[in-house]
Amino acid sequence: MWRRFTHLIKHSFLVSLGYRSEVFLWILLSIVPTAVVLLIWVSVYQGASELRGFQLSQLLQYLFIATVISGITSSHFESWRAREIREGKIDYLLTKPISYLTQVFLHDLGAKIFYIAYSIPIFIFSYWFLSQVLPISGIQFSLINFLQFCILIVYGYLVEFFLALIVLLLTFWFENGEGLEHFKMLTISLLSGMMIPIVFMPPWLQSIVQALPLKYMYAWPIEILQQRQTLQIQDLLYAAAFLLFLYGLVRLLWRRALLRYCSAGG
Amino acid sequence: MYKSLRKHWRLFWKFRQLRLMLLLEYRNSFFFWSLVSVLWTAFNYFFFSLIVSANNTIAGWNQSEMYVLISTFTILDAFTWSFFYANMTTYTKSIFYGEMTTYLTRPVSTQFLVSIQNNSFNNIFRLVIGIVVLVKAVQATQVPLSLGTILLYVTFMILSLLFIYSLWFIVATCAFWVERLDNINELIPATRRMWQVPRGVYSGLASTLFTVILPLGLISTIPSEILLGKGELRWMVYYGIFAVGSLLFSTWFFRISVKRYSGVGN
Numbered sequence: 133m134w135r136r137f138t139h140l141i142k143h144s145f146l147v148s149l150g151y152r153s154e155v156f157l158w159i160l161l162s163i164v165p166t167a168v169v170l171l172i173w174v175s176v177y178q179g180a181s182e183l184r185g186f187q188l189s190q191l192l193q194y195l196f197i198a199t200v201i202s203g204i205t206s207s208h209f210e211s212w213r214a215r216e217i218r219e220g221k222i223d224y225l226l227t228k229p230i231s232y233l234t235q236v237f238l239h240d241l242g243a244k245i246f247y248i249a250y251s252i253p254i255f256i257f258s259y260w261f262l263s264q265v266l267p268i269s270g271i272q273f274s275l276i277n278f279l280q281f282c283i284l285i286v287y288g289y290l291v292e293f294f295l296a297l298i299v300l301l302l303t304f305w306f307e308n309g310e311g312l313e314h315f316k317m318l319t320i321s322l323l324s325g326m327m328i329p330i331v332f333m334p335p336w337l338q339s340i341v342q343a344l345p346l347k348y349m350y351a352w353p354i355e356i357l358q359q360r361q362t363l364q365i366q367d368l369l370y371a372a373a374f375l376l377f378l379y380g381l382v383r384l385l386w387r388r389a390l391l392r393y394c395s396a397g398g
Numbered sequence: 399m400y401k402s403l404r405k406h407w408r409l410f411w412k413f414r415q416l417r418l419m420l421l422l423e424y425r426n427s428f429f430f431w432s433l434v435s436v437l438w439t440a441f442n443y444f445f446f447s448l449i450v451s452a453n454n455t456i457a458g459w460n461q462s463e464m465y466v467l468i469s470t471f472t473i474l475d476a477f478t479w480s481f482f483y484a485n486m487t488t489y490t491k492s493i494f495y496g497e498m499t500t501y502l503t504r505p506v507s508t509q510f511l512v513s514i515q516n517n518s519f520n521n522i523f524r525l526v527i528g529i530v531v532l533v534k535a536v537q538a539t540q541v542p543l544s545l546g547t548i549l550l551y552v553t554f555m556i557l558s559l560l561f562i563y564s565l566w567f568i569v570a571t572c573a574f575w576v577e578r579l580d581n582i583n584e585l586i587p588a589t590r591r592m593w594q595v596p597r598g599v600y601s602g603l604a605s606t607l608f609t610v611i612l613p614l615g616l617i618s619t620i621p622s623e624i625l626l627g628k629g630e631l632r633w634m635v636y637y638g639i640f641a642v643g644s645l646l647f648s649t650w651f652f653r654i655s656v657k658r659y660s661g662v663g664n
Contacts, residue, residue, distance in 0.1 A: 151580075153579055154579060154580055154581050157581050157582075157584070157585070158584075161581075161585065161588035162588075165588060168594075168595065168599075169591065171595070171599050171601075171604060172449060172595055172599055173449070175456055175457040175599045176450075176452055176453050176455070176456055178455075178457075183452050183453060184452070265602075265603070307426065307427070311430055311431060311434055314434045314438070315434075315437075318437055318438070318441055321441070322441070322444075327448075332448055332449075332451075332452055334448075334451075
């Protein structure tokens with residue numbers, strides 16, 4: 133079984149390798165808006181050394197790490213997979229000895245491994261370059277902080293993946309299923325601390341973000357790396373429960389979706 | 399000359415008529431994507447309101463002035479997504495898949511044809527929101543408005559649209575020169591953040607780069623400055639010349655690039 137899995141991951145990795153120019157462009161396209169956001173914050177901080185507990189260098193670091201996390205954890209397979217489902221082209225995947233959901237996961241994992249291997253040097257270079265022209269502080273962290281950060285990165289990826297799967301499975305019911313991806317992106321951008329640290333949000337939004345487990349995707353890993361937060365056992369339990377909930381929802385949707393699927397031989 | 403203009407004018411509206419018929423056929427899709435567009439627009443306003451609220455200013459622009467800028471951007475963005483994205487996607491696809499022959503053999507300007515054949519109406523609400531917030535924000539700034547100012551604003555909005563179009567068309571035309579780059583069309587949307595901010599955000603090398611060499615930072619700033627009564631003649635003249643020049647360059651670039659095209663007469 134494991135050999136089948138690794139074969140699928142390897143296959144997906146090689147397919148991604150074929151699209152390396154596109155991947156390179158995507159990485160650049162994620163860095164450009166970030167650079168502009170950093171410049172915006174530099175101008176916001178004019179005449180202020182610290183805002184809401186963040187020095188400029190810490191805030192710039194926060195926003196840059198958010199971009200890196202976004203690249204590492206985000207999943208964007210909904211659109212093309214949804215089109216496959218709508219056009220009845222997943223028959224051949226359903227007849228394989230590995231379940232459809234596992235195939236989607238392994239394919240995404242292979243592409244993700246390629247993306248990480250390819251993008252990390254580019255991100256490191258970008259960070260170095262930006263630190264030459266902007267006051268971004270260097271990253272200093274302990275091993276325990278880094279471990280907690282890694283745990284939350286894996287959590288972030290799994291949440292992104294399950295949410296993407298839920299969007300995908302809704303395609304079985306909704307004609308514009310792939311458009312639901314935008315709701316996913318909006319929700320994550322707003323409620324995870326991806327676009328701005330939680331302390332910069334209005335109080336009503338802060339309380340919502342603090343209550344939801346999406347904060348473990350961006351706000352917490354970055355703040356752990358910046359040594360502002362520490363992961364407690366109840367945080368881990370909350371995150372694990374949320375993952376279980378998402379997994380259960382995916383299984384439920386998949387069982388019902390299969391009953392709705394029909395095609396004429398793919 | 400007159401006959402040719404009339405032919406192009408009628409053709410332009412014929413395509414709009416066809417797109418409207420499509421919209422009426424896929425009404426649900428229209429409402430769904432309109433909702434997505436409205437949500438992103440609201441998100442954008444919210445995002446900037448959070449940044450401004452941190453220190454009540456961005457590069458010397460207060461909250462009301464920033465709303466004028468963001469609204470100007472929103473209006474431009476409505477046209478960007480309605481016209482440019484749809485057309486440029488079809489255009490680059492036709493080059494990559496060898497379908498340009500159809501356009502090249504038509505008795506009208508190919509650049510005109512590939513630039514106007516598509517549009518979507520999903521961003522109408524984005525446009526309405528942009529205009530409404532713009533009016534409210536201008537009222538809040540208490541800057542006296544004259545008919546001349548409004549006319550100058552509209553003129554520079556048209557110039558900004560021309561500039562965005564030309565830039566996008568030049569990038570899309572690069573498809574003749576590269577083997578295959580599916581996300582080439584995402585390049586301009588990814589740089590949108592650059593014209594979402596006042597030009598004062600750019601300083602040093604970034605200022606030279608984004609306000610002089612490639613004045614992306616002027617796209618929303620110049621019309622907004624005109625409306626706020628702080629427009630500078632030298633910047634207006636420079637930007638006007640650059641916008642018209644880039645349109646002429648795009649036409650010339652298309653003429654030399656199209657010679658590289660090869661297809662099988664689909």
